[in-house]
């Protein structure tokens with residue numbers, strides 16, 4: 259039963275109608291049944307529906323269309339606050355303000371978010387991940403009132419689709435899967451693996467519009483430049499420390 263998964267695509271334009279609470283709760287129930295480190299469920303989800311709250315949060319997501327159009331915004335946060343508080347209330351000594359704990363919480367959070375997406379898409383909803391979450395975590399934390407040991411990781415725009423975009427390309431399976439050991443890539447294999455993507459009309463257009471020589475340069479110089487990635491890394495590092503993950 260993978261047919262539905264093969265047809266999925268991100269949705270960035272949504273109908274105005276809200277998602278009923280009963281459906282939302284059904285989807286959360288499915289999401290929270292995902293595997294989780296030691297069954298600790300190291301995540302919290304903040305639902306943003308209120309128009310004013312949504313506007314407050316919008317600059318942190320650079321007001322991107324996928325955000326602005328959605329009736330519901332979900333911020334999935336890595337959360338060691340709840341578990342730490344429980345330990346402290348039970349005379350148990352928690353030691354979770356560290357990198358390993360944060361990674362466990364990030365994994366739990368991401369897995370739960372993705373299960374939510376699969377369940378939501380099965381129910382006819384559309385979703386879009388917003389990577390701006392880890393670009394502006396401090397700004398998001400302020401609006402959402404996140405305490406120490408809580409870090410926003412994944413934001414999802416959720417709603418009923420008001421567009422029907424095509425399914426997007428993927429690299430060939432044999433370019434991704436390695437049997438028994440990792441087979442490092444020769445220049446010829448790199449050419450083969452990326453040729454399909456490079457040949458797509460939309461990507462050729464993208465290269466031209468950005469005045470670049472090739473698609474890779476669109477990524478390195480425009481979409482995910484070293485300068486931007488280092489800038490946002492510094493912000494993220496500082497914020498993680500402020501949240502008392504050392």
Ligand SMILES: Cc1cc2nc3c(=O)[nH]c(=O)nc-3n(C[C@H](O)[C@H](O)[C@H](O)COP(=O)(O)O)c2cc1C
Pocket residue numbers: 266267268269270322324386387388389390425426
């Ligand atoms: C971690 C993550 C962050 C993303 N951030 C954004 C984003 O900020 N804005 C956006 O429009 N799409 C975002 N996307 C969606 C991707 O652009 C999209 O999944 C990818 O282009 C493949 O297209 P598809 O989902 O339609 O197959 C993000 C996806 C992931 C997994």
